[in-house]
Amino acid sequence: MGAGHVHALYVHEPGRLHPLAPQAKLVGLVLFVLAVVATPREAFWAFGVLAVLVAGVALAGGLSLRRLAGRLVIEAPFLAFALFLPFVGHGPHATVAGLSLSTPGLWGAWNIVAKGTLGVAASVVVASTTPVTQLLHGLERLHLPRVVTAIAGFMVRYLDVTTGELQRLSIARQSRGHDPRWIWQARAVAASAGTLFIRSFERGERVHLAMVARGYDGTLPLLEDQRAPARDWLACLAVPATAALIACLAWTVLR
Amino acid sequence: MSSPPALDVRGLAFAYPDGRQALFGVDLRVEAGERVALLGPNGAGKTTLALHLNGILGGGAGTVDVAGMRVAKANLKEVRRRVGIVFQDPDDQLFMPTVARDVGFGPANLGQRGAELAASVHDALHTVGMAEHAGRAPHHLSFGQRRRVAVATVLSMRPDVLVLDEPSSNLDPAARRELADVITGLAVTTLMITHDLPYALQLCPRALVMDEGTIVADGPTRDLLADADLLAAHRLELPYGFDPLSVPPPPG
Numbered sequence: 001m002g003a004g005h006v007h008a009l010y011v012h013e014p015g016r017l018h019p020l021a022p023q024a025k026l027v028g029l030v031l032f033v034l035a036v037v038a039t040p041r042e043a044f045w046a047f048g049v050l051a052v053l054v055a056g057v058a059l060a061g062g063l064s065l066r067r068l069a070g071r072l073v074i075e076a077p078f079l080a081f082a083l084f085l086p087f088v089g090h091g092p093h094a095t096v097a098g099l100s101l102s103t104p105g106l107w108g109a110w111n112i113v114a115k116g117t118l119g120v121a122a123s124v125v126v127a128s129t130t131p132v133t134q135l136l137h138g139l140e141r142l143h144l145p146r147v148v149t150a151i152a153g154f155m156v157r158y159l160d161v162t163t164g165e166l167q168r169l170s171i172a173r174q175s176r177g178h179d180p181r182w183i184w185q186a187r188a189v190a191a192s193a194g195t196l197f198i199r200s201f202e203r204g205e206r207v208h209l210a211m212v213a214r215g216y217d218g219t220l221p222l223l224e225d226q227r228a229p230a231r232d233w234l235a236c237l238a239v240p241a242t243a244a245l246i247a248c249l250a251w252t253v254l255r
Numbered sequence: 256m257s258s259p260p261a262l263d264v265r266g267l268a269f270a271y272p273d274g275r276q277a278l279f280g281v282d283l284r285v286e287a288g289e290r291v292a293l294l295g296p297n298g299a300g301k302t303t304l305a306l307h308l309n310g311i312l313g314g315g316a317g318t319v320d321v322a323g324m325r326v327a328k329a330n331l332k333e334v335r336r337r338v339g340i341v342f343q344d345p346d347d348q349l350f351m352p353t354v355a356r357d358v359g360f361g362p363a364n365l366g367q368r369g370a371e372l373a374a375s376v377h378d379a380l381h382t383v384g385m386a387e388h389a390g391r392a393p394h395h396l397s398f399g400q401r402r403r404v405a406v407a408t409v410l411s412m413r414p415d416v417l418v419l420d421e422p423s424s425n426l427d428p429a430a431r432r433e434l435a436d437v438i439t440g441l442a443v444t445t446l447m448i449t450h451d452l453p454y455a456l457q458l459c460p461r462a463l464v465m466d467e468g469t470i471v472a473d474g475p476t477r478d479l480l481a482d483a484d485l486l487a488a489h490r491l492e493l494p495y496g497f498d499p500l501s502v503p504p505p506p507g
Contacts, residue, residue, distance in 0.1 A: 133353050157350050157392075160394040209306075212335075213309055214360055214409065215335045221360070
């Protein structure tokens with residue numbers, strides 16, 4: 001009935017992170033990523049501590065490490081690119097297990113893998129503990145342009161409707177014996193994509209019509225406006241503050 | 256009559272930009288508090304007429320007055336508050352991330368904010384029995400629930416006239432009955448566009464038949480539906496075995 005769940009990332013079991021204000025979580029996430037990126041890649045210990053930090057936050061949010069690891073799969077394509085670097089890098093080479101690998105390439109790969117994984121893991125934690133509507137609200141509170149949050153909102157709202165239509169088109173095709181296996185059979189699939197585009201375009205017009213009928217005059221009103229309590233800010237900023245401290249130590253005392 | 260009619264349409268004609276003429280001089284008058292069904296086959300011009308009632312379409316001949324106010328560019332905002340249209344596909348109507356925000360969209364466009372807005376949203380959702388779903392996303396609701404929320408999105412603007420475009424389409428019998436309960440519970444002038452004839456009989460004491468861009472019949476729903484020649488002439492058909500004279504008259 002098209003009533004599937006788009007919020008596949010959201011974990012419904014309530015944890016301690018769920019009730020925190022979304023804008024505080026978003027700011028905390030961005031600052032955390034900055035702190036991670038600022039950490040020197042030579043400080044292996046620092047990345048260990050940061051990983052423990054992320055894992056601790058995930059556990060506090062009621063997210064099992066297994067689930068977190070499962071969702072990290074999304075960064076696999078980037079990791080594949082990173083693994084390529086030691087083979088194509090220039091500069092001095094080192095021999096590892098019989099392979100001649102570029103030392104700067106190895107450092108570059110490590111840098112991407114470590115920092116990327118930490119950043120993705122932190123994003124996964126936020127996405128798992130914040131419903132999409134809350135994320136949009138948080139972005140509005142952070143004064144992201146209204147047109148951007150509106151577009152994101154429309155996307156979230158109609159993704160499900162459009163994928164539902166795509167599925168129905170595909171089922172209808174298959175029911176008539178279509179079973180594409182080769183590239184030259186892709187014609188029907190392409191035609192479906194075209195149909196879907198036209199339908200979405202027409203739906204866009206109908207949605208606009210329904211909006212105009214309710215007095216829409218070009219600006220979307222901001223409906224909710226909840227301030228984040230200081231407690232939430234404190235909790236959400238403690239994590240990037242810790243990460244920043246680790247980065248500072250890695251650059252100075254413990255270099 | 257002391258108060259002006261809720262809807263007063265005179266000589267309304269309209270052709271789409273591509274030249275296809277959809278309305279050929281429509282006259283109709285709906286008194287305040289009436290519940291009227293607008294019946295007619297596909298392509299009769301029913302939806303085109305509805306889009307004239309709140310000034311989305313216009314520019315042809317004739318006039319539309321809503322509770323005494325002429326539909327014209329200068330007072331479109333007030334006209335759109337007065338006439339609430341519930342479109343056929345709730346997915347076209349519900350576009351906000353949550354039910355509450357969608358129901359609040361209309362009143363917020365009217366300038367409501369804060370507690371006043373929250374009260375409008377709550378009242379409208381309560382009326383359609385969806386208050387407990389305020390925080391949910393529209394696509395997580397069943398089709399029948401979405402249809403009722405779509406009704407709430409215009410009720411929250413406290414309209415004088417509610418226009419429902421095919422309200423019973425795609426509903427299962429239980430959702431259909433729930434929607435009927437909501438509609439009969441409303442104290443607002445209602446124009447219901449439909450080709451679901453039993454539903455029209457159940458909800459609307461009066462009916463209009465529209466075909467080829469004009470109103471061809473106007474009278475008590477029961478009498479119109481009992482007129483087999485009229486129905487046959489305008490591609491309207493009762494469900495198999497349904498006798499409009501065998502059911503009790505609609506309430507109100």
